[in-house]
Amino acid sequence: MPETKKKLLEVKGLTMDFGGLRAVDAVSLEVSTGEIVALIGPNGAGKTTFFNCVTGIYNPTKGEVLVHPPEKKTQRINGFKPNRVTTIGMARTFQNIRLFHNMTVLENVMIGRHCRTTTSIVGAIMRGASTKRQEQETIEKSYELLKKVGLVNFADEFAKNLPYGAQRRLEIARAMATDPFLLLLDEPAAGMNPQETKALDELIVRIRDTEKIAILLIEHDMKLVMNISERIYVMEYGKEIAQGTPMDIRSNPRVIEAYLGEEADA
Amino acid sequence: MLDNMKRSILVALWFVFLTFPLMVVKVNTLKNIVEWRWMNMLWVALGAFVLSIVWRWAMVRRDLKSSESDSTDDDQARPGIGQRILEDPKIFKPVLLVLAVVTLVFPLVVDIYQANIMVLALIFVVLGLGLNITVGLAGLLDLGYVAFFAVGAYTYGILNSFWGIGFWTSLPIGGLMGALFGIALGFPILRLRGDYLAIVTLGFGSIAKIVIENWEEVFNGAKGIAGIPRPGLFGLDMTIESATTYTYYLMILMVLFTIFITNRLKDSRIGRAWMALREDEIACVAMGVDMARTKLGAYAFGAFWAGLVGVIFAARNTYINPNSFTFMESALVLSIVVLGGMGSIVGVIIAALVLILMPEYLRAFAEYRMLMFGAVMVLMMIFRPEGLIANVRRKYTRSAVKTEGVNA
């Protein structure tokens, strides 16, 4: 890769307590430009909680979440509201799909443009030239994104009527509509069949290569993870137990015991 | 069918048993004897039996319907009659024309009493459309909506009685005051959901009424404010008849204005954010929508309309007192929204007209009004939870020029 890698997200010693339960325990993680990084671990390891802390859904108990947006100055985003995190440029998808069910597929993506547009209540009522232009741009961009994830034929369908795999791709398109520099995907392949997973694999790589969006993903599908990620972090019981390239992780005895072994048993 | 009969008979017997002490036994305290009204027992049995049969039949139909729509795998495959009328221009245009003509000549052919009732119904149309923003579009329950209506009405009443300020100046002020109070209510309840939201908004509505009732110096207490002038027209002196007719046309304009503005908002960045908030709050903020701002906007905008027509309400009645702003009115407006179909403008208009005009014209029903509302609500929830007219799915068109550019 010719361009120099630049840190985008830097998490240091992130800890999250729920009452007496320490769901995330001093986890550190970094993502740089042009990277696909995976976060894996057995069920209940605290991966989703980690995502929630980074994206502002939860306020972490301890630790630092630092964002280095390209061409802007570094920000410590602990305790920021989710919409601010998204506006800075980190967008996410959800493990248990959270689409706007009674809105159309296109409208779902258009919501992603909300934080990049400015029309106010008064502006919406007046519907002046700039409002119209913004609206048209929103529609255009959203269609383009639907094309990229292969959902353009479903544009006017209600989101709830989409098949499962398509819903996951719609979540990705919606997150991309916010113009992020980092995309956080929480188990994007969950519930997909092998063909769909393969297509997703290609989609994620394409997003990284052509859209220049770095990716941090949680995933249980080992084949997908090993295929596409440059680096992998492994969590167990809230703690980070390993990190490294797919090769390292595959041969790490601790990981095999904690995670891959369990997979083999199942 | 036989099974249904058997069950219905059981239901009837059960009802007879339950209502026995109430409907059959009557202690005549004057003569100190017990009257047995066996005929009542027969009526209860018959009534319960028939209702039960009808109910079961309806349930069977509903199940049939839902399994049908499952098999077609698309709940839009057979749009309801309402939607078909709306979407087919061949039907839609003449219907609209007839409606327009009827609306225009209405006050000229009926007497002042009926025109006055119609004005009230139109006021509730606007209230329904306003609450539809908050409840139907943004999904924020508001059981104290009538408070904003009161704010508007009293704004005009007070401005007029203290400083002699006229209707037309008060109208926008009333709307803005409504919006202001909408924000004031919105702030403390930003984080509330479900039951809590219901309780707090309910409380807000009651507090508003209690304040008005007890703050004599400003609101004139339970006596209310009298002698509020009707809407003026360049200082013309009008008879009551022509003033009513004028108010009627004013309300028609008001309804059109409301539809126009709310439609524009619905099809905008703001309206979509409201809908997304209703669908999934967490996903909505995670996609970059500012929750506080969006919610406050929805409360303020919904309350704005209540404030606006509150002014017109005060002008129509020429007299306001706290009794016009009880929980009943809030419930009525909410029923209009639920009955009409959350988010649907045409549905809300129809529901408002039905719910306001029916008790006025069918006086016999008026006494059982609340009972009927309840029954209608329950039936709606079971058979048409999406309301009389479901919200139409909107399609967006791309601009032709740009599409070409993209394909090239």
Ligand SMILES: Nc1ncnc2c1ncn2[C@@H]1O[C@H](COP(=O)(O)OP(=O)(O)OP(=O)(O)O)[C@@H](O)[C@H]1O
């Ligand atoms: N809001 C919460 N309140 C209390 N406990 C929570 C909360 N969210 C998560 N937990 C707990 O934190 C632990 C980690 O959960 P988390 O959802 O982060 O796991 P995960 O790694 O995403 O697992 P999975 O692979 O099943 O998605 C679990 O024990 C869970 O019960």
Ligand SMILES: [Mg+2]
């Ligand atoms: Mg998880």
